[in-house]
Amino acid sequence: MAEIRLEGIRKTYTSRSRDVRAREVKAVLPLDLLITDGEFVTILGPSGCGKTTLLSMIVGAVPPSGGRIRVDGVDVTDADPRERDMAMVFQNYALYPSKTVRGNLEFPLRMRGIPSASRTQRVDEMAKLLGLTALLDNYPRQLSGGQQQRVALGRALIRRPKLFLMDEPLSNLDATLRLQMRTEIRRLHRELPVTTVYVTHDQSEAMALSDRVVVMHQGAVSQMDTPEGIYQRPANLFVAGFVGAPAMNLLPVSLASSGRNMGCTLNGGSVAAILRPRVPLAAGGGVLGIRPKHVEWQPSVGRTQGPWMSSTVLETDDTGDDTLFYADVGGQAVTVLERRGRAVAVGDAIAIRFPEESVHLFVDGNRVEMEDVPVSANVV
Amino acid sequence: MQVRRWVRWVPPKLALALYLLFALIPFGWMLTASLEPQTSLYRAHLSLLPNPLTLINYRALFTANPVAGTDFPRYFLNSLIVVCCTVVLAVLVAVPAAYGFSRYRFFGKDAMLYGILLQSIFPLVNFLIPLYILMQDLGLLNTYASLIIAYLTFSLPLNIWILKSFFDGIPTDMEMSARLDGASAWRAFVEIAIPPAMPGIVATAIFTFILAWDEYLYALTMISTSSMRTLPLGIFAYFSEGVPNWSGLTATAIAMSIPVIVVFLVLQKYFIAALTKGALKY
Amino acid sequence: MWRERLAGLPYVMPAVLVVIAVMSYPFLYCIYLSFRATPSYTTETHFAGLANYGAVLNDPVFLNSLLITVTWTIGSTVFDILLGMGAALLVNQLTWFRGPIRAALMLPYIVGYVIASYAWLWLYQAEYGLINELLTSWGVLSHPISLLSSLTWALPAVILVNIWKTAPFAMIMFLAGLQSIPEQTVMAAELDGASKTRAFFEIKLPYLRRVIIITSVVMTLQNFNTFTIPYIMTSGGPLNHTEIVSNYIYNDAFTNLDFGGAAAASVVVMIILMVFAVLYVGSLTRRQPGVV
Numbered sequence: 001m002a003e004i005r006l007e008g009i010r011k012t013y014t015s016r017s018r019d020v021r022a023r024e025v026k027a028v029l030p031l032d033l034l035i036t037d038g039e040f041v042t043i044l045g046p047s048g049c050g051k052t053t054l055l056s057m058i059v060g061a062v063p064p065s066g067g068r069i070r071v072d073g074v075d076v077t078d079a080d081p082r083e084r085d086m087a088m089v090f091q092n093y094a095l096y097p098s099k100t101v102r103g104n105l106e107f108p109l110r111m112r113g114i115p116s117a118s119r120t121q122r123v124d125e126m127a128k129l130l131g132l133t134a135l136l137d138n139y140p141r142q143l144s145g146g147q148q149q150r151v152a153l154g155r156a157l158i159r160r161p162k163l164f165l166m167d168e169p170l171s172n173l174d175a176t177l178r179l180q181m182r183t184e185i186r187r188l189h190r191e192l193p194v195t196t197v198y199v200t201h202d203q204s205e206a207m208a209l210s211d212r213v214v215v216m217h218q219g220a221v222s223q224m225d226t227p228e229g230i231y232q233r234p235a236n237l238f239v240a241g242f243v244g245a246p247a248m249n250l251l252p253v254s255l256a257s258s259g260r261n262m263g264c265t266l267n268g269g270s271v272a273a274i275l276r277p278r279v280p281l282a283a284g285g286g287v288l289g290i291r292p293k294h295v296e297w298q299p300s301v302g303r304t305q306g307p308w309m310s311s312t313v314l315e316t317d318d319t320g321d322d323t324l325f326y327a328d329v330g331g332q333a334v335t336v337l338e339r340r341g342r343a344v345a346v347g348d349a350i351a352i353r354f355p356e357e358s359v360h361l362f363v364d365g366n367r368v369e370m371e372d373v374p375v376s377a378n379v380v
Numbered sequence: 381m382q383v384r385r386w387v388r389w390v391p392p393k394l395a396l397a398l399y400l401l402f403a404l405i406p407f408g409w410m411l412t413a414s415l416e417p418q419t420s421l422y423r424a425h426l427s428l429l430p431n432p433l434t435l436i437n438y439r440a441l442f443t444a445n446p447v448a449g450t451d452f453p454r455y456f457l458n459s460l461i462v463v464c465c466t467v468v469l470a471v472l473v474a475v476p477a478a479y480g481f482s483r484y485r486f487f488g489k490d491a492m493l494y495g496i497l498l499q500s501i502f503p504l505v506n507f508l509i510p511l512y513i514l515m516q517d518l519g520l521l522n523t524y525a526s527l528i529i530a531y532l533t534f535s536l537p538l539n540i541w542i543l544k545s546f547f548d549g550i551p552t553d554m555e556m557s558a559r560l561d562g563a564s565a566w567r568a569f570v571e572i573a574i575p576p577a578m579p580g581i582v583a584t585a586i587f588t589f590i591l592a593w594d595e596y597l598y599a600l601t602m603i604s605t606s607s608m609r610t611l612p613l614g615i616f617a618y619f620s621e622g623v624p625n626w627s628g629l630t631a632t633a634i635a636m637s638i639p640v641i642v643v644f645l646v647l648q649k650y651f652i653a654a655l656t657k658g659a660l661k662y
Numbered sequence: 663m664w665r666e667r668l669a670g671l672p673y674v675m676p677a678v679l680v681v682i683a684v685m686s687y688p689f690l691y692c693i694y695l696s697f698r699a700t701p702s703y704t705t706e707t708h709f710a711g712l713a714n715y716g717a718v719l720n721d722p723v724f725l726n727s728l729l730i731t732v733t734w735t736i737g738s739t740v741f742d743i744l745l746g747m748g749a750a751l752l753v754n755q756l757t758w759f760r761g762p763i764r765a766a767l768m769l770p771y772i773v774g775y776v777i778a779s780y781a782w783l784w785l786y787q788a789e790y791g792l793i794n795e796l797l798t799s800w801g802v803l804s805h806p807i808s809l810l811s812s813l814t815w816a817l818p819a820v821i822l823v824n825i826w827k828t829a830p831f832a833m834i835m836f837l838a839g840l841q842s843i844p845e846q847t848v849m850a851a852e853l854d855g856a857s858k859t860r861a862f863f864e865i866k867l868p869y870l871r872r873v874i875i876i877t878s879v880v881m882t883l884q885n886f887n888t889f890t891i892p893y894i895m896t897s898g899g900p901l902n903h904t905e906i907v908s909n910y911i912y913n914d915a916f917t918n919l920d921f922g923g924a925a926a927a928s929v930v931v932m933i934i935l936m937v938f939a940v941l942y943v944g945s946l947t948r949r950q951p952g953v954v
Binding site for chain 2: 673676680681689749752753755763764765767772774775777778781787790792826835836839841873877883890908924939
């Protein structure tokens with residue numbers, strides 16, 4: 001267990017490509033990150049965002065192009081992976097096929113010269129912790145995916161490394177198993193609070209497991225915050241659209257100020273919301289974000305008035321638990337999640353409203369902070 | 381930390397350098413000898429640099445020397461004809477065979493396939509005696525045909541093995557959709573299945589080339605007239621004199637190596653890819 | 663694959679016919695010949711029962727050649743595997759010049775047995791060969807010797823030539839094997855604290871088991887069946903010390919003109935090889951859960 005500090009870590013790949021522009025690929029832009037002792041940090045992002053490269057640099061498989069890595073103050077940037085006292089769980093488990101489960105679990109201890117009696121005891125403890133006691137004499141080939149993953153976890157944790165790294169460990173498992181293992185990992189972290197860095201593209205995993213989330217996009221850090229912060233206060237368009245399923249609606253609006261208030265108008269002409277930014281904005285364009293579950297709607301009766309906008313249902317998607325539907329608001333498609341079981345049919349005329357407290361505004365890609373003002377002040 | 385890195389780096393590179401030396405010195409030594417006049421060979425010297433440098437031995441290659449029984453151009457031509465015909469025929473025979481074994485089921489298929497592969501565990505001498513008698517009876521001794529037939533056959537087990545694994549690795553989807561589009565089985569084979577198998581076919585050609593170019597035993601047995609000799613036999617002529625003519629011999633050896641080396645260097649990725657596939661197939 | 667039972671036959675027929683004509687028929691004819699006496703003065707043969715086999719199996723020259731061949735085969739194959747594995751490990755680590763170095767190391771294999779024989783004949787040459795030059799200038803020898811005429815050194819000398827020529831094949835096979843080892847598993851071993859050697863023996867080697875077995879079998883067969891190197895370099899001498907089985911059969915047939923005897927010897931060799939092949943196919947198909 002240790003404190004990990006990344007200072008200015010970056011990675012650039014240079015190739016001798018004919019296309020001059022493609023020559024320098026900035027896989028990871030300079031970043032600083034402090035992970036406190038025992039913290040569970042997830043690096044979240046789509047494929048190609050640099051998260052695996054970052055992990056590889058931390059573990060020592062890829063040398064950074066710049067920056068330092070410190071473990072408990074010790075600079076390990078030039079050290080071999082062997083010497084960093086880190087452990088890793090891979091997407092495809094990377095178990096030793098010629099050894100039994102016991103052999104796999106024992107291996108790190110043997111390599112560090114730990115005597116036999118002590119080894120056996122620790123292996124038995126770890127097996128009990130992970131529910132593997134009955135499988136100790138089996139070979140990896142005889143185990144299911146979930147069992148193999150648990151052996152991989154055990155092998156990594158058995159020597160109490162300073163840092164525990166996981167590279168998309170649940171991606172190869174089917175959906176039910178993935179949820180189960182997620183709980184397992186959370187439980188393990190409670191029992192053995194090792195400093196952990198977890199890499200994934202699955203935002204629900206990140207939300208469920210982490211103390212903090214680092215969202216990466218095209219090599220750069222988009223936002224570094226608690227899961228709650230990422231979800232409720234996305235710092236930019238990328239995080240807003242990436243976190244949360246179904247994805248947040250991101251609707252282009254034009255902004256016009258009237259006094260301290262700012263009116264956001266959709267392309268079709270409807271006024272979507274009236275907001276009060278902390279810092280006054282110039283008129284212009286922006287993007288309005290609202291999560292499908294926050295969109296309020298009701299069947300249309302007569303003319304719409306006030307903050308309500310008239311709309312027609314385009315498509316519905318009934319998943320059994322909820323209904324997701326797409327509504328046309330003045331030419332703009334809005335995704336709405338209906339959780340109370342009300343019936344929706346294609347072609348229905350409905351009215352839609354975006355409650356101000358649930359609306360996010362982005363200008364030039366970045367979040368605009370709003371004043372905390374009671375809703376009534378924004379009624380027109 | 382950096383010093384330790386360097387110390388660990390050196391021994392492997394040294395070992396590799398030694399092996400490289402071991403692999404290449406024989407060529408270098410032969411090359412040197414071939415570039416020196418005969419007289420300078422007979423003094424002891426330990427240098428890789430020809431001294432004095434001369435091309436006289438190579439020039440001598442191009443003139444036949446009936447007294448010594450050496451006729452490089454003729455032997456080269458013989459080898460070329462035999463080997464090229466062998467390669468072409470080997471490909472023509474092996475490719476459909478491998479395809480047939482890969483794609484079809486028929487009575488006796490396993491017996492035929494394993495029968496073919498099985499024969500390759502026996503030494504070539506075993507087939508030699510009966511074949512010699514057979515060729516004698518057919519009047520094919522001292523002809524290109526005798527060698528071509530033999531080489532073609534001996535290359536088949538390996539070629540079919542390589543090609544079959546290539547065909548096995550190509551999904552049948554495209555051929556099936558071609559058949560559905562109305563193509564005959566043969567057309568599907570030629571136009572759809574063969575193109576993706578080209579690397580394997582090239583590898584097969586290379587293997588056969590290397591095998592046939594170097595083959596000695598059958599050439600020795602089937603060919604007795606000096607005008608029909610292939611290169612492996614031709615080199616031996618330099619030994620027939622009392623003191624072997626090392627200059628001529630090394631020059632001939634180098635000249636004989638060049639075509640094979642060129643073929644390999646140009647097409648090496650196919651060669652290595654095929655061997656790699658074979659290694660991992662199991 | 664399609665069920666037209668006969669449709670596949672035309673594709674394989676040319677190959678099958680050629681093999682039957684050129685290999686199967688001689689194979690059977692060889693067996694036939696082995697039971698017949700073949701006096702050299704006539705083409706007539708008559709049935710001779712097991713006389714040829716008796717002669718061959720009691721012939722000290724034949725038994726000697728078997729011994730020499732076994733020594734040759736084991737010596738060559740063992741060092742082929744070791745050298746090939748070593749070279750593969752070294753080449754696998756290379757980042758620059760990997761292609762050219764690999765190509766250079768393959769050259770001995772590519773140029774063939776004939777060139778190998780003549781190149782090393784020149785190296786071993788009694789007066790001016792490189793080997794002699796080096797050994798005399800390093801003081802190991804007082805005067806140049808002819809290695810190939812030495813009763814003790816001739817066999818090792820030709821085995822060395824065979825190793826030189828055949829090891830690159832092993833190298834390529836092992837390179838392929840090494841590249842098929844999952845990188846992440848090796849990284850896991852490194853993180854677990856394994857040193858390079860321990861990682862090789864405990865983690866990598868199990869992955870290489872199959873390729874090692876296959877390469878060993880293939881090379882054993884290839885080496886056992888060689889003809890060219892001893893024939894060109896020493897003609898089986900001195901005093902049959904480098905005469906391997908192929909040379910024996912050839913000499914029996916074309917020098918002694920005893921086709922029947924040579925055929926019998928061929929059959930004995932075939933039986934030995936078939937037994938060997940069967941034994942080794944067995945070890946390939948064995949599949950325990952802990953075997954990769």
